[in-house]
Amino acid sequence: MTDPAARADFIRAHLPVTPVPGIPSLRLHKAGPASGVGRLGDAAPYWAYWWAGGLVLARYLLAHPEQVAGRRVFDLGAGSGLVGIAAARAGATRVVASEIDPHAQVAIALNAALNDVHVAAIEGDCTGGDVPPVDLVLVGDVFYAPDVAARVTAFLDRCVAAGVTVLVGDPGRAPLPVARLTLLAQDAVAETGTARPAAVYAYHAP
Ligand SMILES: C[S@@+](CC[C@H](N)C(=O)[O-])C[C@H]1O[C@@H](n2cnc3c(N)ncnc32)[C@H](O)[C@@H]1O
Numbered sequence: 001m002t003d004p005a006a007r008a009d010f011i012r013a014h015l016p017v018t019p020v021p022g023i024p025s026l027r028l029h030k031a032g033p034a035s036g037v038g039r040l041g042d043a044a045p046y047w048a049y050w051w052a053g054g055l056v057l058a059r060y061l062l063a064h065p066e067q068v069a070g071r072r073v074f075d076l077g078a079g080s081g082l083v084g085i086a087a088a089r090a091g092a093t094r095v096v097a098s099e100i101d102p103h104a105q106v107a108i109a110l111n112a113a114l115n116d117v118h119v120a121a122i123e124g125d126c127t128g129g130d131v132p133p134v135d136l137v138l139v140g141d142v143f144y145a146p147d148v149a150a151r152v153t154a155f156l157d158r159c160v161a162a163g164v165t166v167l168v169g170d171p172g173r174a175p176l177p178v179a180r181l182t183l184l185a186q187d188a189v190a191e192t193g194t195a196r197p198a199a200v201y202a203y204h205a206p
Contacts, residue, residue, distance in 0.1 A: 001039075001040055001041065001103075002102075004102075004106050007040075007102070007103055007106040008106050008109075008110060010039075010040065011029050011103075011106060011107055011110055012029070012110065014034075014035045014036060014037075015029040015030055015031055015032070015035050015037070015048060015107075016029070016030070016032050016035075017029055017114060018030040018032075020050075020055070020058070020082065021050060021055060021189065021190045021191075022055060022059055022189055022190070023055075023058060023059060023062065023086070025062075025089070026058070026082070026085060026086065026089070026115055027114055027115065028080050028081070028082060028085075028107075028111045028114070028115075029048075029080070029107060029110055029111060029114070030048060030049065030050065030080070031045070031048035031049060035048065040103050041103075043101055043103075045101070045103060045104075046079055046101065046104070046144075047078075047079040047080045047099070047101060047103065047104035047107050047108075048080070048107075049191070050190075050191040050192070051079065051140060051141035051191060052141060052169075052170075052171035052189050052191050052196055052198040053139075053140045053141025053142070053143075053168070053169040053170040053171055053173075053198060054079060054080075054082045054083050054140030054141050054169060055082070055140075055169075055189040055190075055191065055198065056169045056170075056171075056185075056187045056189050056198035056199065056200055057083050057086075057138060057139075057140045057167065057168070057169025057200055058082050058083050058085075058086035058140070058169075059086075059187060059189070060167075060169065060184070060185050060187070060200040061083070061086045061087050061090045061138075062086055062089060062090055064090075064185075065090040065091050067090075067136075067167070068087045068090045068091060068092045068136060069090060069091030069092070070091060070092075070093055071092055071093065071134075071135040071136045072092070072093055072094045072096075072133070072134040072135045072136070073087045073088075073092040073094065073095045073096070073134060073135070073136045073137075073138060074095075074096050074097075074098065074126075074132045074134040074136070074137045074138065075087065075095060075096070075097045075098065075138050075140070076098050076126070076127075076137055076138065076139050076142060076152065076155075077098065077099065077139065077140065077141070077142035077148075077152070078097035078098060078099045078104065078108055078122075078140075079099065079104055079107075079108075079140070079141075080104065080107050080108065080111055081097055081104075081107065081108035081109075081111045081112055081119065082111075082140065083138045083140040083169070084096075084097045084108070084112075084119055084138070085111060085112055085115050085117050085119075087136075087138060088112075088115075088117035088118065088119070089115070089117060092136075094120050094134075095117070095118070095119050095120060096119070096120055096121045096122075096123060096132065096134065097119050097121070097122045097123070098122075098123045098124065098125070098126050099122065099123075099124070100124055100125045105122045105124075108122050109122060126155070127151045127152060127154070127155040128151075128155075131158055131159050131162040131164060132159075132164075134164060135164065135165060136164065136165045136166075136167065137156065137159050137164055137165070137166045137167075138166075138167055138169075139152065139156070139166065139167070139168045139169070139170075139203070140168075140169045141169060141170055141171070141173075143168075143170055143173050143175045143176045143177070144173055144175070145175065146174075146175045148175075149175035149176070149177065150175075153177045153180070156180075156203055157180075157205065157206065160203060160204060160205055161205065165202075166202070166203035167184070167200060167201070167202060167203070168181060168200070168201045168202075168203050169198060169199070169200050169201075170198065170199065170201070171189075171196055171197065171198040171199075172197070172198075172199070177203075177206075179206055180203055180204055180205070180206050181201035181202070181203060181204075182201060182202045182204060183199055183200075183201055184199075184200045184201060184202055185199065185200045186198070186199045186200075187199070187200075
């Protein structure tokens with residue numbers, strides 16, 4: 001499936017609108033047992049599921065709107081768009097999402113509309129490009145594989161060197177660059193049934 005309109009139709013028809021665990025004021029299209037997301041192609045549809053790092057970061061932003069209000073935000077590895085949507089709800093002036101998965105890009109637009117927020121642009125892989133013109137980069141559960149983590153870490157190092165604030169939400173996955181992180185908050189979030197610990201970190205230079 002390559003047509004964006006067909007992708008949107010599939011998401012609307014097969015991924016039910018679901019309250020975000022622990023954030024009932026937000027709702028997203030998410031996969032259920034009968035969604036059949038395997039029909040969308042070979043890439044793992046990360047955007048169709050909950051991720052502890054995104055959940056903890058979204059909750060943190062809504063509880064601490066001073067971290068994001070009035071700021072220009074870049075949601076790196078946005079998935080379903082949860083973190084950027086929470087940032088917009090918390091008062092960000094402009095939200096740009098970045099996702100390599102074209103189905104996720106469609107889902108982000110649908111989910112933003114569903115929650116009455118505006119995502120100004122939905123971009124692809126920006127990690128090899130210039131530091132985006134933003135105040136804050138948000139990273140929800142993107143350190144899930146060593147190759148992805150290496151690419152993202154190099155990009156975030158350039159962001160902080162340019163003066164951009166970076167916040168990371170993560171449940172402590174193995175490739176997390178812990179030497180660059182300072183703990184800001186801990187929480188327990190439920191990706192599926194049982195809640196697991198996850199944390200929000202400020203990212204700094206090595
Ligand atoms: C585990 S998911 C987390 C999604 C979302 N942040 C959340 O917490 O719900 C990680 C996402 O990062 C995306 N991703 C990986 N490398 C990326 C890159 N270089 N640029 C943009 N997105 C990327 C993947 O496609 C995937 O959807």
